Amino acid sequence: MGRYVARRLLQMIPVFLGTTFLIFFMVYSLPGDPVLGLFGDKGADPATLAAKRHELGLDLPIWQQYWNYMTNIILHFDFGTQIRNGRPVTEVLGDAFPITMQLAALAFAFELTFGIGLGIIAGLKAGRLADNAVLIFTLLIMSIPVFVLGFIIKMVFAFQLGWIEPNVSTEQNWDELIAPAIVLGGLSLAYVARLTRTSMAENLRADYMRTAVAKGLPRRRVIGVHLMRNSMIPVVTFLGTDIGALMGGAVVTEGIFNIKGVGGVIYESITRREGSTLVGLVTILVIVYLVTSLLIDLLYAVLDPRIRYA
Amino acid sequence: MPDVTKTAAPADEAVDTPSVVAAAAPQQEKARSLWGDAWHDLRRNPYFIVSSVLIFFLLLIAALPGLFTSASPTAGDLVHHYVGKPELGKIGSEGWLGYDIQGRSVYARLIHGTRASIIVGVAVTAIVTVVGSIMGMISGYFGGVIDAVLSRITDIFFGIPFLLGAMVVLQSFTDRTILVVVFALAFLGWTQITRVMRGAVITVKQADYVQAAKALGAGTTRILFRHILPNAMAPVIVVATIALGGYISAEATLSYLGLGLASPTVSWGVDISAGVQAIRTSQHILLYPSIMVSITVLAFIMLGEAVRNALDPKLR
Numbered sequence: 001m002g003r004y005v006a007r008r009l010l011q012m013i014p015v016f017l018g019t020t021f022l023i024f025f026m027v028y029s030l031p032g033d034p035v036l037g038l039f040g041d042k043g044a045d046p047a048t049l050a051a052k053r054h055e056l057g058l059d060l061p062i063w064q065q066y067w068n069y070m071t072n073i074i075l076h077f078d079f080g081t082q083i084r085n086g087r088p089v090t091e092v093l094g095d096a097f098p099i100t101m102q103l104a105a106l107a108f109a110f111e112l113t114f115g116i117g118l119g120i121i122a123g124l125k126a127g128r129l130a131d132n133a134v135l136i137f138t139l140l141i142m143s144i145p146v147f148v149l150g151f152i153i154k155m156v157f158a159f160q161l162g163w164i165e166p167n168v169s170t171e172q173n174w175d176e177l178i179a180p181a182i183v184l185g186g187l188s189l190a191y192v193a194r195l196t197r198t199s200m201a202e203n204l205r206a207d208y209m210r211t212a213v214a215k216g217l218p219r220r221r222v223i224g225v226h227l228m229r230n231s232m233i234p235v236v237t238f239l240g241t242d243i244g245a246l247m248g249g250a251v252v253t254e255g256i257f258n259i260k261g262v263g264g265v266i267y268e269s270i271t272r273r274e275g276s277t278l279v280g281l282v283t284i285l286v287i288v289y290l291v292t293s294l295l296i297d298l299l300y301a302v303l304d305p306r307i308r309y310a
Numbered sequence: 311m312p313d314v315t316k317t318a319a320p321a322d323e324a325v326d327t328p329s330v331v332a333a334a335a336p337q338q339e340k341a342r343s344l345w346g347d348a349w350h351d352l353r354r355n356p357y358f359i360v361s362s363v364l365i366f367f368l369l370l371i372a373a374l375p376g377l378f379t380s381a382s383p384t385a386g387d388l389v390h391h392y393v394g395k396p397e398l399g400k401i402g403s404e405g406w407l408g409y410d411i412q413g414r415s416v417y418a419r420l421i422h423g424t425r426a427s428i429i430v431g432v433a434v435t436a437i438v439t440v441v442g443s444i445m446g447m448i449s450g451y452f453g454g455v456i457d458a459v460l461s462r463i464t465d466i467f468f469g470i471p472f473l474l475g476a477m478v479v480l481q482s483f484t485d486r487t488i489l490v491v492v493f494a495l496a497f498l499g500w501t502q503i504t505r506v507m508r509g510a511v512i513t514v515k516q517a518d519y520v521q522a523a524k525a526l527g528a529g530t531t532r533i534l535f536r537h538i539l540p541n542a543m544a545p546v547i548v549v550a551t552i553a554l555g556g557y558i559s560a561e562a563t564l565s566y567l568g569l570g571l572a573s574p575t576v577s578w579g580v581d582i583s584a585g586v587q588a589i590r591t592s593q594h595i596l597l598y599p600s601i602m603v604s605i606t607v608l609a610f611i612m613l614g615e616a617v618r619n620a621l622d623p624k625l626r
Contacts, residue, residue, distance in 0.1 A: 011462070018466035023478070030482045139615075143608035145559045147566045147582075148600040151589065248471030252563060266474055267567070270481050278478070286469045 008297070012290045017070075023282045024066050027275040034083045034273040056083060069276065073283065080276030089280045092265060097284075100254070100261035103177050104246040107185030111242070115189040116235065119196020123231075124223070126201040134197065138190035146249075150183045150256035167258035180257040184250060188242050195238055199231040206230070232303055240296035244289035344544070348620035358616035364609035371421055372428040381418035383576045408594045411584060416598055419581055423599065426577035427606060429488055431558040434495045439550045442500040446507025447534055447542075451515060461508070468501040476560065480569045491564070491571055495557050506549050510542035517541070544621040551614030555607035562603045578603050 035052050036044075044052075053059045057068060072078040079089035122134035141149075157179060158166035168176045203209065204227065212222045247262060254263030262281065269277040301307045352358045371378055407416040449460040479494040480486060514520065515538065523537050564570035565579025566586060573580055578599035585596030 014462050015465040015469060018462065019469040022466060023470055023475070026475070026478045026482070030478070031484065139608060139611060142611055143555065143559075144604045145562050145566075145600070145607070147563060147586075148604065151596065151600075155593070245471065248474050251473060251477075251567065255567075266477070270477050270569075282470065282474065285471055285474075289469055 005294070005298070008294050012294070016286060016290060019286045020070065020279065020283050021066055024069070024275070024279050025062060027273075027278050028062055028065070030273055030275075034275075037273070038084065069279065073280070079280035079283075082274050082277055084272060084274065089277050092277060093262075093280060093284070096260065096262045096265045099259060100247055100250055100263065102174070103181055103184060103250060103253070103259065103261060104243065106174070106177050106181035107188070107246050108239075108243065110181055111185040111189040111192050112239065115192025116196050118189075118193040119235075120200060120223075120228075122193065122197040123200030123204070126197070126204070131197070134193060138193050141186050141190040146183065146187065146252045147256065149186055150180075150253060153179055153183055154256060177259075180253050180259060183256070184246060184253040188238075188246070191238055192235060195235045196231065199234050200227060203227055203231050229303055233300060236299055236303065237296055240292045240299075241289070243292050244285050247288065248285050344621070348617070351620040352616060355616045355619065357612045358620075361609045361612035361616065364605065365613065368424060368428060368606055368609065372425040375421045375425065378421045379415075379418045381415045383414060383419040383422035384574065385414065407598050408592075410581065410595045411588060411592075416581075416595065419576055420578070420598055420602055423577045423581060424602070426488055426571060426575055427558050427561060427579070427603065430491055430495070430561045430571075431554045431606075431610070433488075433492045434499060434557040435550050435554040437492070437496040438499045438503055438553070439546065441496070442503025443507045443539075443546060445500065446504040446509075446546075447511050447538065449504065450508040450511030450542075451530075451534060451538065453512075457508075460504075464501045464504050467498060468505075470498060472498055473560070473563065476564060477567065477569050480564060486570065486572050488571065488575065491561055494564075495560060499553070499557065502553065503546055503549060506545050507542060510545050511538055514538050514542045548614055548618040548621065551617060552611050555610035555614070558610070559603060559607045562599075 035049055035056065035058065038052070039049075050059070057065055060068070069080065072080065077090070079093065081088050082092060118134050118138070122131040125131045144152075154166055157163045164179050165176060168180065208226060208230075209222065212226045217226075248266075250259075250261060251263035251266050253259075254261050255267070265277060266281060268274070269281070407420070410416055410419065445460055445464070449457045449464075475498045476494045479497055480490065483490045520533060520537050523533050528537070561570055561577075562579045562582055565577065565583050568583055570579045570583070571577045581599040582596060582603070585592075585599065588595050
């Protein structure tokens, strides 16, 4: 177990470096010059520009810039400063992350409960009306793009019925985030429901199920313990990779409901060429992704004792 | 490429001949029966029939938009601008779905915008399937160091959030044509197919017929393309079909964010991003292209599901 974790952690290092360098390279090869952008229409004299670039370290070769950036993050937890307003990136991200994490957590809870719930209903009644209804419902959810779903919910519940406020207020209360969370988690909900359904329908026919029923165990225990535990591995795999995806994929949802979170920062830093902000953000998302995928792999052993990590 | 198994057989010892027959015959029969069975199943699946009809119509619209409307998607008359009262009685006429901000016919733009979305979906899927399959086959078949390196490269690209990465790639092009959007989506999309193909190849690699072909001295290329690929292709086809819908949806989402295709290209995404500006007053500009995107995505997901059900014996 310890050796397995150590090996996985070692494997993460090249992936972490590769992903961050790739995004670093992509961001820094964007056309447009954020330094020139500071000076408006008239521009500045070349010496000032060069001095400013030197101050920001933008005149170094990209390898060097990447090296400086990463060592600063690792040694000093310093993600750099924004070019436009000189705010430290840690502060910008510190403002943006809590609300997005709240939103992602709500969306995650939503897809977990309703996704697995619908999946169980469909899986137990495979081939019957309830199953087909869930299949069609999830198909529809999967085919509607997020922004369309967002606008439908906003139009119906905010403008027509007036149940929710169209935009999330600056207090950003939990109850205001329910509608955005449903929009954000909708697609994943459909996937979770389908994975649960397929996995359960498949395992219903397994030998251990027949044995459990034959032993006279109550139906509740047969389904709740025997079937569920064995059917959860594909679902857990999906849910694990989804945590990071929810936080990174909030661009559209946050835009629709006017939430000042990570999504807005992503959009702003892409259009304004704020390289250090964007790379810092992706670095955090990549760490979240790598750590959750390791935790998921370790969770397999809990769900299925046959899986052992030597 | 000459048929190595057959030419090699007579030259070898007589003892080897039965194993050649045994290796070749079940493989061919099995391959035929899997796809034959799948086709037998598919023809009776209502999801398959509905999705094929939808896709047929979408392809027809994309290929020959002139059949469905004679109105021009780019000619605007400001007399009509923002007019959005649908005239359901005149289905197919220029103004039956209203007009957009510039007074252009929404219906004509829907019809002419189909091509862009379909091309993006099909082209991205084609590139991703070819690149991803080759990477996955090499990774799964050779294993060892090659696998370790390729898997880490796949992990690197997989680690970048899809939408975010596509936004950055697109932002670096000032002229966002269909080709650029295809490149941006394919650049980050191939990892999924690689993973699926790698897994499938590792399973198939163990099969007796692969070992037999290897023992008979078949070349690596031949083993990979004649023996492994046909048997490892099923899951890739399923994933690729479903992903096709996803790419069309992604193109629309990027356009909605203002980072996808741009005017003068006529596409649903372009109309959607224009429609967002007029959301409070003229919802129809946003509504109809969104419906078209949803229908298209739905058709491809349904097709993929139907094919999966047909190909996976466990789900029967």
